[in-house]
Amino acid sequence: MLGLRRNFGTVLEPAGGKGVFLRLLEKNAVAIEFDESLNTDPRLIVVDYFDYPTRHKFDTIVGNPPYVRFQDIIPRTKEKLPMELFDCRSNLYLFFIAKSIKHLEPNGELIFITPREFLKATSAKKLNEVLFREGTMTHYFELGDTSVFDDVTPNCAIWRWEKNNFDRLMETGGKFQCVNGQIYFGESARTTVNDFFDVKVGAVSGADDVFADRRFGCTDMVCSTTVREGNLRRMIYDRYHKALEPHKDRLLNRKIRRFNERNWWEWGRKYCSRQGVRIYVNSKTRNKKPFYISEIEAYDGSVLALFPKLGVDLDRAVQKLNATDWEKLAFVCDGRLLFSQRSLANAPFEM
Structure with a gap:
């Protein structure tokens, strides 16, 4: 996953957790973690990610955003979530993606492992349009039913997205496309099944x-x-x-x-x-x-x-x-x- 990095400047892990990625990152890396009991690394900042100011910009943001259903998000975090792109069906990891885009430098990169469902989910429609409008997904790897972490849901994917890259060509094959808020990797078409x-x-x-x-x-x-x-x-x-x-x-x-x-x-x-x-x-x-x-x-x-x-x-x-x-x-x-x-x-x- 870290082999997808193309930028080697500032780096952020927005959901540090137990430090799975942080221990592999350079000494000047920054990690955010809400749970104070997991603070085992001096590079880790204990704060709610949605309280972390967007003036802090990074060349690379990498990690495994938390998968939490909207109804299960703790109230003090839920009240901070920006709802302009989302609704009450939107999982917490989608909010992490949206906020991380705002923390990127021009030509910055997101490298995430997330459930694949956001590609087609109604609850991610506006987010997908932002991803297409502001950059290109350059890599996408389907993991199928493989569980990468013990607590992660199956049907995940590893993907890299680059801000301000409008080439649309993906290094893993195909073209990055978005039609009616759904992401595809293929040639554009003038019509749909509908x-x-x-x-x-x-x-x-x-x-x-x-x-x-x-x-x-x-x-x-x-x-x-x-x-x-x-x-x-x-x-x-x-x-x-x-x-x-x-x-x-x-x-x-x-x-x-x-x-x-x-x-x-x-x-x-x-x-x-x-x-x-x-x-x-x-x-x-x-x-x-x-x-x-x-x-x-x-x-x-x-x-x-x-x-x-x-x-x-x-x-x-x-x-x-x-x-x-x-x-x-x-x-x-x-x-x-x-x-x-x-x-x-x-x-x-x-x-």
């Missing part, structure tokens, strides 16, 4: 094992195994059946939405009941050609449906979708394609 399709999510029950019933099921659904095996999943879908009665307490307590005595047998989310031929794709898949055409109306939450807009040739579209280099577009993690409704809809795509 120009040709309405992308819709599938039905979610919150208790598939209860609703799956070959005997009493009323609806055959496209599911994650349909593309590989061709089978459908028979479900008791959005109607009362006495077979559900033994599970009533469990169904009432599902977290997906509120249920009561009148609706406890309903599903948490319905599928888009639009009729006609469409394209399906699993939201998580290792299939090299994951897109396929189907006339089946019902589909569950493991699947996304692409409903064609007027004039779209579905045969040509499915060929183009399966021929797209999704890895360059940053949809591949640990060998799996990861699609969400928003990320797929906004993906660069030309017919």
Whole structure:
């Protein structure tokens, strides 16, 4: 990770922690740490990073920003967070990235290990636009499910971003692109998937094992195994059946939405009941050609449906979708394609 450094002037580690990076940095390096009990190095300043003045500028900022859900951020830090780029879904590490940009000298560099999710996350949309507007990501390394630190979440990436570099060419291949607040590593496109399709999510029950019933099921659904095996999943879908009665307490307590005595047998989310031929794709898949055409109306939450807009040739579209280099577009993690409704809809795509 430190081998990505191109600048060898002033350096900051904004989340010093136990000194994983600090011990490898030069003697004049500066580290910030909120937890006083971890103050084991004279170079470490014990302060909340969001109290550290932005007048302090650095040529290199390197580290592993803390991964903390917004609702779990301690109140005295939360009240200092600048919300102009974020909302209440934004993880603390995103705020660290935004603040670190302000601490960089012109042509300064960020070298971070973070969850990869920010590339496509709605909560990082404005931050991604800032990253694109103010510089270029020159390196990006997907770590897949590898845990680099004991307490770090999987699906992380190591990346380097350079301020005031607008070359867009990445040394790890591809071009640094941002479309509708989502980051991609590929050629720019004039259109997106959303120009040709309405992308819709599938039905979610919150208790598939209860609703799956070959005997009493009323609806055959496209599911994650349909593309590989061709089978459908028979479900008791959005109607009362006495077979559900033994599970009533469990169904009432599902977290997906509120249920009561009148609706406890309903599903948490319905599928888009639009009729006609469409394209399906699993939201998580290792299939090299994951897109396929189907006339089946019902589909569950493991699947996304692409409903064609007027004039779209579905045969040509499915060929183009399966021929797209999704890895360059940053949809591949640990060998799996990861699609969400928003990320797929906004993906660069030309017919």
